[in-house]
Amino acid sequence: MMKTGKNLLRILGIVLLLAIATEGVAADSEIFNDTIERGNGYQINNYVIDVADVFTEEDSKGASIYIYRKNEEIDNKFLSVNDTYSFDFEDEGEVTVKIIKTAGSALPRAQLSIVLSDYSLQNLHTNKVINGGHDEATFAGTPILDINKNLDSDTIKSGETVKVTVKVQNTGDDKATDVVFSDPMQENFVLEETFVDQMGPMSIEVDETKTIAVYLLKATESGNLTLKPTTATFSNTVGQDFSQATSNTPSITVEAAEKEKAVLNLTNQASSLTIPRGDTVTSTINIKNTGEAPAETVNINLDIPDGMEYVEGDNEIEIIDGAPQIYLESLGEGQEKEISFSVKANEMGTYNLSAQLSYNNGADESINTEAITNNIHVKEGRFDFLLNLPIYVYVLPILVIIGVGGWVFYKHREYKF
Amino acid sequence: MLNVLIIGNGQCGNRVLDAINKEAFGKKSKFAKFYSKQKYKSNVETIAINTAINDLKELEFTKAKDRVHIPHLHGVGANRNVGKQVFEENKEHITRKVEDRGPFDVAFVITSSSGGTGSSFTPLLVKELKERYDFPVYSLVVLPFREEGTLYLQNTAFSLKEIRESGTDGIILADNQFLKDLGGNVQSAYDGINGMIAERMMFLLDSMDSEMMMVTDLGDFQTVMAGGAGLATIGYYRADKDLPVKTAIQNALAPSGLLFSTNVYEEASRAMVIIKGDNEYLSIDDISNEIEKLSANVGHVFKGIIVRKGEYPQVLVVSTMESASEIENLYNVAIDAIGQEREKKNRIENEKEVDKAFSKIDGLEPHY
Ligand SMILES: Nc1nc2c(ncn2[C@@H]2O[C@H](COP(=O)(O)OP(=O)(O)OP(=O)(O)O)[C@@H](O)[C@H]2O)c(=O)[nH]1
């Protein structure tokens, strides 16, 4: 209970403070208490109180007043001295006119008290005597600035430019003065070139159209992007400020640009296409980057078919799990490499050597290709015919050699003391 | 078929034996033993005996099992007394080698007369064989070069005498000095001389064991060798072209065909002449004429003819000697040599007297 009591006190305090702060607004203000000659008027913003006639006769002291909003008469009234008359002013306000006294003969004049109530005085931009009455008054209007931000394209690619044209039109009923534009920096774009740049301050007549900015923006990121609005602060002819005008926020689709890619050309050539069994053949792998970006993680598997055997090769080749491989961290644009290795043909037959290439093309695409040598024909080895002969053809000489050798050994032993 | 035993004692005996084994292969190639067979007609057993193992190792055509090493330093250094002692100590071992290969019909023991091992082993071995067996044992003795020194001459004098007295059935002499003097085909002196001896021995063995008609045999050889002073030599000639058999016989008897310096027509006692060759060369008349000429001066002459198709005439003569003037010369020189050796020994003993004089002050100290 104690707590609730404290809170209540606090709220009460705040309400009191607010009441004091708004007192000036709510209070009545005598904005004029002076004499106005017949035929002259008093302008309060767009309202004019014309003192059309002044009567100075003792028993009929008073004045005829006409109330105009701009050039439109909204009321007229004869007021005797000490009479008051009130009319609505603008939205909430009220003006009360009281004739204090009248005097003069050649130049009759009336003393008026004009009180403005329920009106915030800071909105009061004009309050003065107008010689000649409402016909001579100038009224302030509301300039309306239509700012249009236009793009020459709604879809571009990253890295391309879009032309931005910012135009403004005053569709209001008053001249815009002290117009200052503000065009914010655009995220994901860079300003490439500026053709027109008139950010003010300037004035814009009613119905006037102005081109205030023309420039090129280059997209640096992809996506569906919305440009920030161009804003303008301005006043009207009487220096009345208005809340800032804001342009449209055009959208643009920025497509991701095609990335530059590496393209590897792979060839695989055998030194000889016909070899005798037991001989070696050299395979030369040529790899060249004909693309526009470096290739990364370049891997070549050298496929050695059954019946053939890897013998040796250039330094780039390493044997992993028994299989020869080439690995290059990267192969730059235009770079070329030639790697050779030799294989031994153990069996007769027709073979080809395949080099399987895989790499990252720099655009995060994994590319796989293969280069295969022409057919390599492994024919009968130089001494293979021996194997085709009946066994006795070579067994016999071997037996003879063994026999002779054994005999020589035996004889040698027989005579060796 | 005869069973023949050939023993080579000492380095000279070993090498001559090896030369015979080589000759038996026929071909003169060093590698003949690897592809050829020995062409002994008889059943021939060869044994090389030496105290020097290196001498045995040098042999090339004598089987390892046929080489008998009697361990004693590296030879006996021409000292026959040591040699005799070593033989006595190893007598059983040596005779068992013979026993294992026997029985034999005839034996030849080859040795130099002048070295230590061969010249001392041979008389003792012959004596041993004669005591145990009754086959004839012949000694083939190689005489030294005269310039080889007094020790060799001395050894020769004693060993020849001992071999004669050992019971041998005959001594066949070959004289290094004589063969060297002849020059001719003696290039590397020893190999040449050994080859000559081997050639003759092969022919002799061949002729003793031939099954052909009109041939001599072991009995004939025994009879020849039993004649004269127990000393014999062998003459030989091999024609290398178409030559009358008469000339071939004369050449075999000439000094160039003999192993020892002798005039067969004057000094011979008995002889055996074996002629080999193609029929076309073997004119019986010519042969008879030549043999008659010989037997007119010598006692009995045995004659054998071996027909070999396509071969030029070859003639072998074995002849024992009634007298040997060369041996007499040798002994005269040897006696001088013995005298010299004795003198030398005395000199050495006198030197020992000097040693004694020096030794008198052993253990004394000079006083000052
Ligand atoms: N014809 C011929 N004579 C030889 C040969 N070798 C040595 N002589 C001679 O034999 C004599 C020496 O006797 P060796 O046979 O060497 O002596 P050994 O019997 O081995 O005795 P030690 O060596 O003294 O133990 C010398 O007169 C040499 O000229 C040979 O191969 N052929």
Ligand SMILES: [Mg+2]
């Ligand atoms: Mg020796």
